Amino acid sequence: MELRDYIRILQKSWMLIVALTLVAVAAASVFSILQTPTFSSTSRVFVSTQSSGTTSDLVQGASFTVARVKTYSGIAVTPLVLLPVIETLRLDQTSAELAENITVSAPLDTSIIDIAVTDADPRRAADIANAVSESLAVGVQEIEQRDKVTGAPSVKLTRVQVASVPSAPVAPNVPLNIALGAIVGLALGIGIAVLRETLDTRIRSQRDVEQTTDLPIIGGIVFDPKATERPLIVHADPRSPRAESFRTLRTNLQYLDVERVDRAFVVTSSIGSEGKSTTSANLAISLADAGARVLLVDADLRKPRVADYMNIEGGVGLTDVLVGRAEIEDVIQPWGRGQLFVLPAGHIPPNPSELLGSSRMAQIIEQFNATFDVVIFDCPPLLPVTDAAILAKSVGGAILIVAAGRTQKNQLKGAIAALDKVGAPISGVVMTMLPTKGPDAYGYGHYGQYGYGHTYGDVGPAPDVVAPNYSRRSRSKA
CATH class of the missing domain: 3.40.50.300 (P-loop containing nucleotide triphosphate hydrolases)
Known part of the structure; x- marks a missing residue:
């Protein structure tokens, strides 16, 4: 079909397209209203190594921490770290259920770990994020090897950003949901109009x-x-x-x-x-x-x-x-x-x-x-x-x-x-x-x-x- 055919289809089926777009926008609005608002709070942990201070030791230590960050990110959502958090905050959740609300990420080629927690209660989201960062630091010191001479931990995790109580929810994103609903409804309307015109063999x-x-x-x-x-x-x-x-x-x-x-x-x-x-x-x-x-x-x-x-x-x-x-x-x-x-x-x-x-x-x-x-x-x-x-x-x-x-x-x-x-x-x-x-x-x-x-x-x-x-x-x- 040529461009004028599509224009004619749009002119012919504009009521259908508008109706489906409005229905999709309404559905997205209802979905946003019925959805429980969730809040997100993030704490940040810095990973460092203990070294003698020579240049060679500093370079090796930096490379070691970057390599270990990915491992520590995975440990952050294990029972080793989450069970103490549940006990401290007296949460009515299992470690697996709590892990579903935690997102751990590490910026590329850095020694920083971001711990983001989503929850329906903004204060509880901040408390969990801070508790996880503290529990992760303790857990890493327990499993990592210590220096043979001084007996001090070879790796140290320091919280460099305390999770704050969020003031606005991250979900539902009402404007985004409505925009996506409008796009889906518009695409569905145009698709049905074109399909109907293609299948219609009448002159x-x-x-x-x-x-x-x-x-x-x-x-x-x-x-x-x-x-x-x-x-x-x-x-x-x-x-x-x-x-x-x-x-x-x-x-x-x-x-x-x-x-x-x-x-x-x-x-x-x-x-x-x-x-x-x-x-x-x-x-x-x-x-x-x-x-x-x-x-x-x-x-x-x-x-x-x-x-x-x-x-x-x-x-x-x-x-x-x-x-x-x-x-x-x-x-x-x-x-x-x-x-x-x-x-x-x-x-x-x-x-x-x-x-x-x-x-x-x-x-x-x-x-x-x-x-x-x-x-x-x-x-x-x-x-x-x-x-x-x-x-x-x-x-x-x-x-x-x-x-x-x-x-x-x-x-x-x-x-x-x-x-x-x-x-x-x-x-x-x-x-x-x-x-x-x-x-x-x-x-x-x-x-x-x-x-x-x-x-x-x-x-x-x-x-x-x-x-x-x-x-x-x-x-x-x-």
């Missing part, structure tokens, strides 16, 4: 489509929560941004398959509920508003929707023509004031794929192309059934609908593979249900930068001077 933006396929994106339809209430937005609210999206798509169609004489398209998707039927209907209306003679065919012979959307009689339609029960001119119904005509699906047959792939259907497609400027076939999704792939091969062009936030990347690949398998050309991709807010927000004029046409803003229908001219007479001259 959410144009860039996801571009990473999946090289097909051109010819339009984007913004999400409308009231789409079920007003599916024909171009007719119901022609000045809305969503209606403008369909007019932009209409304009972009003139750049598709310019070498094709027939302007017929199959509108399909990979799975259901991606908005293909509403896209087909609104596109057909916008084409008719631009002056084209348009036929909208409901070729979804399994779950037809066009008749309901267009509010027409759908009892007789395409299936009746295919089986010879009706003539085309008897079942095609005009719609609206323009030159839009609708052919409903008719009765649902038991063999939709066979009917759509029949020679009779090929003849009907030729008849449609000869009569109308643009023919839009609303077809079922590609992955569940093969109807759309079969019809797209005969029609010669397919428009693939991809719903943002719903369609999986592998589903889009599967739909493309289904069309490629039968040799059906794909004219382009139309994204639907695009969000209008957030990091993946879409502006309906966005696709104009790719040279597919112009956008006009929220000012009603596009001017006629830029509307695509689909008249068959104009194409024949060209």
